[in-house]
Amino acid sequence: MTNQEIIALNDRFLFPLYARAPIALVRGEGCRVWDADGAEYLDFFASTVVTALGHAHPKVTKAIVEQAAKxxxxxxxxxxxxxxxxxxxxxxxxxxxxxxxxxxxxxxxxxxxxxxxxxxxxxxxxxxxxxxxxxxxxxxxxxxxxxxxxxxxxxxxxxxxxxxxxxxxxxxxxxxxxxxxxxxxxxxxxxxxxxxxxxxxxxxxxxxxxxxxxxxxxxxxxxxxxxxxxxxxxxxxxxxxxxxxxxxxxxxxxxxxxxxxxxxxxxxxxxxxxxxxxxxxxxxxxxxxxxxxxxxxxxxDGVIENCEKQGRYLREKLQALKSKRIRDVRGDGLLVGAELDAPGGDVVEASRKRGLLINCTAEKVLRFAPPLIVSAVEIDKAVAIVAEVLGA
Ligand SMILES: Cc1ncc(COP(=O)(O)O)c(C=O)c1O
CATH class of the missing domain: 3.40.640.10 (Type I PLP-dependent aspartate aminotransferase-like (Major domain))
Structure with a gap:
């Protein structure tokens, strides 16, 4: 099915409770996800701060398969x-x-x-x-x-x-x-x-x-x-x-x-x-x-240490964008907020169009919460997208 076909079914049969972005995610690996039309995204939302170990982590898949067989x-x-x-x-x-x-x-x-x-x-x-x-x-x-x-x-x-x-x-x-x-x-x-x-x-x-x-x-x-x-x-x-x-x-x-x-x-x-x-x-x-x-x-597996280290790196990189609409950068570990000077829905949407999934809480605060296994290279890529959007 395509994004549009899945969206049409949801629109017809689900309670309209969520403001959903117009993509249907069908696959993930680490910090990356793909939609039904094949577009790739960096997942800095971790599916609502859920996928701590990222998508399709081999140890998680193994645990599921072994337990399901028992x-x-x-x-x-x-x-x-x-x-x-x-x-x-x-x-x-x-x-x-x-x-x-x-x-x-x-x-x-x-x-x-x-x-x-x-x-x-x-x-x-x-x-x-x-x-x-x-x-x-x-x-x-x-x-x-x-x-x-x-x-x-x-x-x-x-x-x-x-x-x-x-x-x-x-x-x-x-x-x-x-x-x-x-x-x-x-x-x-x-x-x-x-x-x-x-x-x-x-x-x-x-x-x-x-x-x-x-x-x-x-x-x-x-x-x-x-x-x-x-x-x-x-x-x-x-x-x-x-x-x-x-x-x-x-x-x-x-x-x-x-x-x-x-x-x-x-x-x-x-x-x-x-x-x-x-x-x-x-x-x-x-x-x-x-x-x-x-x-x-x-x-x-050093995941918590990675979270601490990459969280610091992410905050530093976002701090450097402070001249561009960002008023404050805060948070701890990999639960990071960048407060904008105005509502951030447009930034979330423009980032998605450039291949980055984030969301906005409390109207003006962009939330960055990637899987805790995120790498510095992925952070560089995500922040470059946000910088481009804020500069546009
Ligand atoms: C701090 C906190 N408590 C409770 C909840 C509710 O969790 P759930 O949606 O799994 O019921 C959330 C969800 O975002 C949360 O962030």
């Missing part, structure tokens, strides 16, 4: 080796003591919200409220749009569940003013992705941790976008050294297969008991086998 799915009423291995790997490489597996970022956050509420309910002092930051993004389910600190995602879906309040990101006084005797948790992205590539300041995070400790509240990190090596360490919380009680993961964990995870320390995890939560596909044998391959590859 067993695809094991019910959670039985035990499964890939699930056990991935849980062990995640816990042994993080603060987490226990893991719940699910299928997406929103579901991981739902699980975190439920765990925090259950923990509060067991304290027995009426605490259930969760504070989240303005500009945050936590998902598209009813609870996670309520947690999301952006009015536009909630519009039209009222009534929303009670128990969520918002504070200005990076503003400790605002957070303190939002606290109430009913607050059980603060949920935060260590670096806001959808909110425009804005990092939480380390001193802000330290103070939030301190407040949580003083008041017996939980600190939840939404690492759906920042986890799995994206910021140059396996998890984003390692960047500031502030350790949360609960952490959620998805996107890069499966590098393209749908998997999410919610981790917690033992003290908090104890609030979930038999029957508290569940997911049919959560911990699926195929997705967990891929997760195991992803974690091993990130840790053992």
């Amino acid at each position: 067993i695809l799915h094991v019910s959670n009423l039985h035990h499964s080796e890939p699930q056990a291995h991935l849980a062990q790997l995640l816990c042994e490489n993080s603060f987490g003591d226990r893991v719940f597996f699910c299928n997406s970022g929103a579901e991981a956050n739902e699980a975190a919200i439920k765990l925090a509420r259950k923990y509060g309910s067991e304290l027995g002092d009426g605490r259930f409220e969760i504070l989240t930051a303005t500009g945050s993004f936590h998902g598209r389910t009813i609870a996670t749009i309520t947690a999301t600190g952006q009015e536009k995602v909630r519009r039209g879906f009222q009534p929303l569940p009670e128990g969520f309040r918002y504070f200005a990101y990076n503003d400790i006084a605002a957070l303190e003013a939002t606290l109430s005797p009913r607050t059980i948790a603060v949920m935060i992205e260590p670096l806001q992705g959808e909110g425009g590539i804005v990092a939480a300041r380390p001193e802000f995070l330290r103070r939030v941790r301190q407040l949580c400790d003083e008041r017996g509240m939980l600190l939840i990190y939404d690492e759906v976008q920042t986890g799995m090596g994206r910021l140059g360490s396996l998890f984003g919380y390692e960047r500031s050294g502030v350790v949360p009680d609960i952490m959620t993961l998805a996107k890069g964990l499966g590098t393209g297969v749908p998997i999410g995870a919610m981790l917690a320390n033992e003290r908090v995890a104890r609030a979930f008991t038999l029957g508290s939560h569940a997911s049919t596909f959560g911990g699926n044998a195929l997705t967990c086998a891929v997760g195991v391959a992803v974690v091993h590859t990130l840790l053992e």
